Amino acid sequence: MPKKVFQTRKAQRLTALYSALLMSFSVFAAFNNETEEPSPSFYGGRSVTHNNKDASSREIHFQRRTIAPPITNEEIAEVAELDASTLLVSENPIITLSPGQLPSIALSRNEKLLAKKAYYYFEQNWNNDTGLINSVQGYHHSTMWDVASGIAATLSAEGLGLITAEQADSKLQKTFESLLALPLYNNALPNREYNTHTAQPSGRYSSTSSNGNGWSALDIGRLLIWLEITQVHKPQLTQAIERILDRWDLDKAVSNGTLYGELKTAQKRHYRQEGRLGYLQYAASGFDFFGFDVSKAYEKNDIDEVTVDGFELLVDKRNLPYFTTDPYVLYGIEIGSTDQWWNQLDVLFRLQKRKSSKETKPWIFAEDAMSRSPWFSYNNIYIYGSAWLSIAPGGKPVENPQIFSNKVAFGLSVLFDGDDFSHQLADEVIDNSLTHRAVPTGIYLNGGPNSAYNINTNSLILTALWYKKRHFRPLIEPG
DSSP, rough: OOOOOOOOOOOOHHHHHHHHHHOEEEEEEGGGGOSSSSOOOSSSSSOOOOOTSSOOOOOOOOOOOOOOOOOOHHHHHHHHOOOOGOOOOOOOOOEOTTTTSSEEOOOOHHHHHHHHHHHHHHHHEETTTEEEOOOOOBBBOHHHHOOOHHHHHHHHHHHTTOHHHHHHHHHHHHHHHHHOOEEEETTTOSSSSSEEOOOOBBTTTTTTOOSSSSHHHHHHHHHHHHHHHHHHHHHGGHHHHHHHHSSSGGGGGTTTTTTEEEEOOOEEEEEEEOOOOOOOHHHHHHHHHHOOOGGGGGOOSSSSEEEEEEEEEEOOOOSSSOOOHHEEEEEEHHHHHOTTTOOOHHHHHHHHHHHHSSSSSBOOOOOEESSTTTTEEEEEETTTEEEEEOOOSOOOSSSEEEEEEEHHHHHHHTTTTSSSSHHHHHHHHHHHTTOOOOOOOOTTTSSSSEOBBBBBHHHHHHHHHHHHHHOOOOTHHHH
């Protein structure tokens, strides 16, 4: 593993100043026509290539993969309802001081209950033999993106007092044992997906000598971010992390200063640049933490400017330019810096605030699992000339799309704490979760709930609450 390089840490900021600093398709044509469609992976919404007979032929460029398992009535029935009367609004949070640290912000009763709901998902979907967590309720598969979400949930649960340090250490050690022993794709890098019960490759070609059908550099990049966060908060686990990464040939995921993934099909192995604006820079940060040269990923190339509802946005001109709010929210909570040219967190908050003011319900667009076909959608702020467009991984527009993402809405609510719209978002997420044991995914255009209970929704709820409790400090900072 290359020599570890830490990025310069941002100075700690007081709560009173934090908000001020932050507030300062032709759809089908862009999807390749692979003759063989890879079986869908599951969440992390990292879509790679999908077969589309109407698509024009063009080079494959990998994106984040999708999750697409159907959610059965039996699985939904497993999630019992809670009495809404148990949710009571408490008084203002109490601030308590810890020696040598910024004050810890006490969560409200509603926030504590929301944290318990989110952690319930992990209690129900944890696999004790492997330390891996189902990507969707009852769906026994996981990507490296999902593994990162599991690590995030464990660290956040400890930070929120839901589990003890000893319990967190035990869970992380079990997860790391599985990561160390994973059968690697072509003996180089983790396959795109694994069975959470066996920690063996799953998906296409999982039973062949290649141990699967490729790797996702974006998924691995997110995992590297959370391995770095783990080292910051639990330095005693550094050696375990180093042993894992020493076994992985991470150099293969970086080429010419940017990220590359591989996809194996019946015809050949496709090695192509992976990642688009937002997702690329977020994932590249993980490789940056561990000393890799990903400087080209941060260059302002292949970028165009568009206007959506009066707001100027940057968009990626390459194919598969999924544009959701997710990577910007994740970066803000986990790493914290917002002054890069590519970081559009502030304008996306203001844009969706204005959009929500013109609609009868709040709109927060993100990538998310779905409780019905097509089982996953990219809810794009802008893509191929169209704003506010939800599409399935293969490129088809989604009927009755999800218009409100609970995970991203709650992430925005803590990143922009103090704004009236952020309070509205937090209240909306709490209301949406009233009758659910775990936090559901979101709300459809027709007002119905998207109850595809999944790892990424519940993980981000926990990390956002931990971020708030830490006095709105990014998780990469110690203390």
